Amino acid sequence: VDSYDVTVEEDLGEIQLIKIEKRKYWYQDDWYLKYMTVKTPVGDYLEFPCYRWITDEKEVVLRDGKAKLPRDDKTQILKQHRRKELESRQKLYRWKEWHPGFPLSIDAHSHSELPRDIQFDNEKGIDFILNYTKAMENLYVNRFMHMFQSSWSDFADFERIFVRISNTISEYVMQHWREDFMFGYQFLNGCNPVLIRRCTEIPKKLPVTMDMVECSLERNLTLEEEVKQGNIFIVDYELLDGVDANKTDPCTIQYLAAPICLLYKNLEKKIVPIAIQLGQKPGPDNPIFLPSDSTYDWLLAKIWVRSSDFHIHQTVTHLLRTHLVSEVFSIAMFRQLPAVHPLFKLLVPHMRFTIAINTKAREQLICECGLFDKANATGGGGHVQMVQKAMKDLTYGSLCFPEEIKAKGMDSKEDIPYYFYRDDGIKVWEAIKSFAEDVIHIYYESDEVVCEDVELQAFVKDIYVYGMRGVKASGFPKTIRTRETLAEYLTVIMFTTSAQHAAVNFGQYDWCSWIPNAPPTMRCPPPTEKGTVTIEQIVESLPDRGRSCWHLGAVWALSQFQDKELFLGMYPDEHFVEKPVKEAMAKFRKNLDEIVNTITERNKNKKLPYYYLSPDRIPNSVAV
DSSP: OOOOOOOOOOOOOOOOOOEOOOOOOOOOEEEEEEEEEEEOOOOOOOEEEEEEEEEEEEEEEESSSOOOOOGOSSSSHHHHHHHHHHHHHHHHHHESSSTTSSOOSSSSSSSGGGGGSSSSSSGGGGGGHHHHHHHHHTTTTTTTTTTTTOOOSSHHHHHTTTTGGOOOHHHHHHHHSHHHHHHHHHHHHHHHHSSSOOOOSSSSOOOOOHHHHHHHHHHSSSSHHHHHOOOEEEEEOGTTTOOOOOOTTTTTBBBBOOOOEEEOTTTTSOOEEEESSSOOOOBTBOOEEEHHHHSHHHHHHHHHHHHHHHHIIIIIIIIIIIIHHHHHHHHHHHHHTTTHHHHHHHHGGGGTTTTHHHIIIIIISTTTTOOOOHHHHHTTTTHHHHHHGGGGGGGGHHHHHHHHHHHOOOOOTTTSTHHHHHHHHHHHHHHHHHHHHHHHHOOOSSSSHHHHOHHHHHHHIIIIIIIIITTTOOOOOSOOOOOHHEEEEEEEEHHHHIHHHHHHHHTTHHHSSSSGGGGGGGGSSSSSSSOOOOOHHHHHHHHHHHHHHHHHHHHHHTTTTTTOOBTTTTSSOOOOHHHHHHHHHHHHHHHHHHHHHHHHHTTTTTOOOTTOOGGOOBBBOOOO
């Protein structure tokens, strides 16, 4: 890092803009400029933030760091600078449809085609093929990585690729994964804690009777009464029904199921499974499996649910609802908000590397014949079908954290005391919302100012039209008319790109590294009758050695933080220069520190600590 002092003898008058040019040497020498500080003859200091790459012989024109809304610019020169910046950004950041029905993404085939400002500093660091292979070497499992079609001999055999790098949670999972308590707990605090909902009526497609579940109920009530009292919960994997299983390897037939799982809150207020049906259509060849069935019948039914949960988690919860949605926010921001706009300054740290990581994923991971096809039953196109089907449930309301928890009937802390994802998520949501409100009140003195902000309205419209494809039912606003609505809207963006992604990404190694607990594929069809399942059959159903290793490499690599990771509330790039905003940031960090302390205190002496939503573990943006 170098600093340069430049002294100017003559009086330049009031400085409106600064222009920086870079002469081209005989080799390419891109230069990253953080900021310029100008000391005026009267001793005032003016900050000109840049935080951009200066490449080739292009010039960069900077405004001083005070955030301004369009209405604040009175002179023609400033209005023109604002307009020109957006015109050039709109040429650079173009929308493109990757697959029909998907949210639109960036128009770039590879990472190297992206604008320099949003590329990773070191492309090697995010090479998925390199990282997965490196992960397999670190985990000492690379000797198995080409052993496709080679089955493990029993459950203990899975320990051969596990034991070298065990950590507290993954080891606990390995020891307790067969237990009903552990199965139920993951719906609340595993890496996909977003599917469970309170059951208000047993669906007709799941013909469970009182006789079937009587021995699982503890309150001397009928099943209907338990439902009325709010003690029954349901997770339905209907989305997987009709999705094509991976056919990219002709030597291994792979299978998917679309189970329905009924859960019960017992007297200890723990959530446990009481019935599992592995298909959507009831019938004699689609039995309802119960805890009272033979050990292996019940275990295999639970393994099928865990495998289905893994697919929904990877493709819907993680890919669609954090990565692809965050990319929409990011592209719209670059296209419609100039660097001088307060909302650009607020949001830009939460968009760091998101377009880059998604572009790299489309290049290597989720493309045709990509890494995703190697180990996953939804590879080879199934994941594309899943995103297309899941778009109908991608609503604005479902991204508002407290609203979504309430809609699922999961909001009562007294009723469901061990739902740490909910408790921590609401605290972080409130802290982000309070910060957004503070910033809004500095720049928008009334609702009228919000309505008049043409750049904000263009940003919101871009997200609705291109991200949500103009679908009215998505509930995404086309315009924003009040400061209150704007605060919620910005909270949705900042929470999704930071906390929501952290909650569903960084627990992947903890919960999915013990392969029987999260099989990425199944090699035998779901059982169609009871009483025939053996331990051999279960092991034959589970992924082979090769797929297990690729899966392990993937969940390890995805669970790592970036080098020099910036966590929630850490804003080293000073886009804002005004004192009131710096005070709002300090207040935000103080609130986040209090949340960290509360979570640390709660986790003390817990065998299963929950820390994914601790702000000191939430990166600012989706970058892995």
